[in-house]
Amino acid sequence: MFYLRRTIVKCCSFILLLIFSQNVIALQKNNTTLDAGAIASPDYYGALAAQQILQKGGNAVDAAVATAFALAVTYPEAGNIGGGGFMTLLMDGKPYFIDYREVAPALASRDMYLDTNKEVIDNLSLYSYKAPGVPGTVAGMWSVHQRFGRLPWQQVLQPAIEFANDGFYVESQLAQRYQEVLGKAPNNSYFEKYFSGLQTGKLFKQPELANILTLIAKQGMDGFYKGETAKLIASQMAENGGLITEADLANYQAKWRKPLIANWQGMQIITAPPPSSGGVGLIQLLTMKNILADEFKNIEVNSPKYIHLLAEIEKRVFADRANYMGDPDFISVPVTKLIDHAYLLERANQVNPTAISNTDEIQPGLSDNKEKLQTTHFSVVDKWGNAVSNTYTLNGWFGSAIVIKGTGIILNNEMDDFSSKPGIANQFGVVGNDANAIEANKRPLSSMTPTIITKDNQVLLVIGTPGGSRIFTSIFQVITNVFDNQMSLSEAVFAPRYHHQLLPKDQIFIERFQNRVSKQFKQTLEDMGYNFYQQDFSGDIQAIQILDNQPNAVSDIRGRGRSMLTN
């Protein structure tokens, strides 16, 4: 009896010790507890949703899912349930990545946007019932919440349902974007009718969308991909020559992929793997800039020579993008080779620090620069030191401008991110080849680059932005402004940004909003042979930096974003 009791006591203490030591290990692994949680969101309501959820004990994933659904209501030009995106996460010190990019419907085919002369038919991949890919957002949010959520799914969707039912106040930027798209919507798109209430300062309510969100809250992802919602989507598609069927919706799957991770200056860059080109591009840019550190030394940030060096390395990245990148489930993308140090050394050494290197000798890139900027990004951290970096999109503002009747769901026009014809530019002016040709169930190549930077598994920076082909060059400039140029996060985000994407030849994109560029700056670059293209908008960075356990969240001055902290 005595021995039995001693054995029981021993066993119990062993179990207690085990539990205790595991807790200690867990605490050690996750010892970044922060002074506050934080959100940087592209609008006020998205920030509010995250703040409410963090205050109720939710973690960064709960808050991110709440923001994603909230923005589908209040940032309808890009926030969505009818689009797709990517999310990079750091949970308990470990990196994850979920790909919820749209896929081409099963009926899609390589030449579907070409006429009988094999010429691209205008607008078919942008504003027509053939433009949407099968949406991935609801599946992505569901998977990520199933794996990491802390609060119940229904509770996390509550803020979005309330914004849809009770309405939200329309900001002028949104009303203006609606006006810009109005004339482009395809016939029978229901777009104008649904959004006619988007007027500056007015309260805009969406009872139909509230119903669909309530269904998703009750049924999980099946509330979108099966049953009534799927039927409504598929029948409006079928009536109007669209391709998405109930089977496409039922078959959609978000995919967990290994995030792309690279060491950079003693830190880890955790970012998007293919089907994004953005992570590879970002790592190539950061590495080549490091290799050229001597050239960057003692030159002023954003001086003509600085911009020339950026342009030189960006050109080389875009040449690779056009040739090698696509959906890794369909083609083999040589990621390891593309970010290999020896390869990048060779590429960086081709940079001519004083003159433009010959574009024709680099590679094909793009032939047009029609610009559009219509994605959105948010970044979240919680007090446990977890982080979420999420970029999602409808592609164009309001996507294909198709609203599914009775649901308030806006469908994307992500099919335009495929290469409709090798060598012909898409709306971002970037070209592709076979690697990014259309195939049934394939994901179109993306530039979205949700990124987290860590050191010793602790978050230093969470960052992302919209901007099409300018996404990763923008993130690159903010990261280097913070870590190489020692700017504060807001200085780094607000600083002017420049962009070069190989072609049009020798063209530097500058921002219209910053007329701060001096005549002399322009003249010096023009004398070197550059020309300028003035763009309206170069992204909308939402970033959080952690300094001494204190998050500092910054929303770009270029958008209508808001940042909040929660204790």
Ligand code: DON
């Ligand atoms: O996935 C992509 O790269 C594009 N569909 C993203 C679109 C975008 O960023 C528009 N920008 N604001």
